[in-house]
Amino acid sequence: MLLGVPLGELAWLVAAVVVAGVATGILAGLFGIGGGAIIVPVLYEVFRVLGVPEEVRMQLCVGSSLAIILPTTIRSYLTHRAKGAVLTEVVRAWTVPAVVGVAVGAVIAYFAPSAVFKIVFTVVVTVIAIKLLFGRDSWRIADDFPTGIGMASYGFLIGVTSALMGVSGGSISNMIQTLYGKPLHNAVATSAGLGVPITIAGTIGLMIAGWPKMALLPPLSIGYVSLIGVAIMAPVSSFTASYGALLAHRLSKRQLEVGFGIFLLLVSSRFMASLV
Template sequence: MFGISLFDLSWLIVALLGAGAVTGLLAGVFGVGGGAVAVPILYELFRFVGVPEEVRMPLCVGTSLAIIIPTSIRSFRAHQAKGAVDMTILRIWAVPVVVGVVMGSVIARYAPADLFKTVFVVVAGISAIRLLFGKDTWRFGTEMPGKPVMVVYGWIIGVLSALMGIGGGQLSNLFMTFYNRPIHQAVATSSGLGILISIPGAIGYIYAGWPHMADYPNVVALQPPLALGYISLVGFLLFIPTSAWMAPVGARLAHRLSKRKLEIAFGIFLLTVCLRFFVSLLS
């Protein structure tokens, strides 16, 4: 299929299924779509099967956005069942987030691979520092800002999420905790953003990657029926069963953790992702 041995292909399938389970679990625990886990894992797997560096990162991001669709839906429903989601915030963010995602998808059509990695490093690094070392005095305010500011924040979340292949959880968690919202509510509300970001984002990456499929005719992983634009269908299909299965488990676990334990776990997770792509930028 990919020009590799049956043993290596079997290993790849098992790795994708296992990565999907970890992605779904963390999606539920942290209220993220799982993209910050899926993207670096897919990056290594696509490197293994010979996807060129020039298109590897956008292929990871697009595939991640597709994977996030069912994971986010299940994670959001689990958090909503516990009454922890702030639907008022989601309604305000709905339109600007989608607009930002569309703009990010257009940028992805022309952006170099290092742009995706740089966005990952900056956002993950800031988020990790805030969660691991932040104090309660690190606030922008004690109440959420007015609608115009919220709209701008929503647009920024949409653009950056589309370039990172995430469901917006890191960004919205950071934003909401800076405005004195409890981490559990931030996590639960963030899970809803994954739906708003992943669906238009996946469609956008099909558009972004479509003309590049012809540029790499010998790269099987970029050709139909294994891929559509910058979405790997084989990666998508293998991630879905285990990631969707584990998302509700992670959501239940999140509500059993204390505020500080959830912050530390999320911070370490983001710092690991940040360091991984920083090293990649230097290589």
């Protein structure tokens, strides 16, 4: 027995986390996401078995996810940058407002119940999936990004939703960029770049937000970040991220859209079921 869980069952859980880590890295590089959309559901089941209270379980998944995808996001970004696909001006314009949004999300994490995180997760990924699967190239808001407060607002939106979903912001960033006529390959690469400051700020913010709840959290946790989850999943996902990034440059735009859309619908269904 370890932490009240039979060793055999715990071994299967660790194996599941390792497999998820491999998938996470490939998804991060392939779609420009940090992999949080798969990490959060897996960790939710792990923490459920370990007896983490419902009132802090989803928050712990979100914070741990952000910490896990940090090295993955960095590795993915470096690979895409080497390909010359990153829209540097977009990363610069969104970084500060995105970090502010992450800070707001961390404050919400301190006060909000876990159901809020599940609802945000489900709604956002469903909207993005529908746009990817059924959207057309003619769906445009404009041919180029707005300036000033309009552009900053998008960065803030990406940041706050990232902090509440445990993702690096790639899924939301991709959708916004394609609605302004940016090629998906460039959007994926740019999302990876923006994900670096988001995951750094998000990890720190969720650590601070969860500090008052330490009595409810499992051993080896710093606020809403589980060091055990990070230690197991982060190295594996980081190693495999570059392979996903290389694969992304070999697939067509439509293949990326369909694959990403189906993946997001599966994730959305999982959390929709947990709300019932």
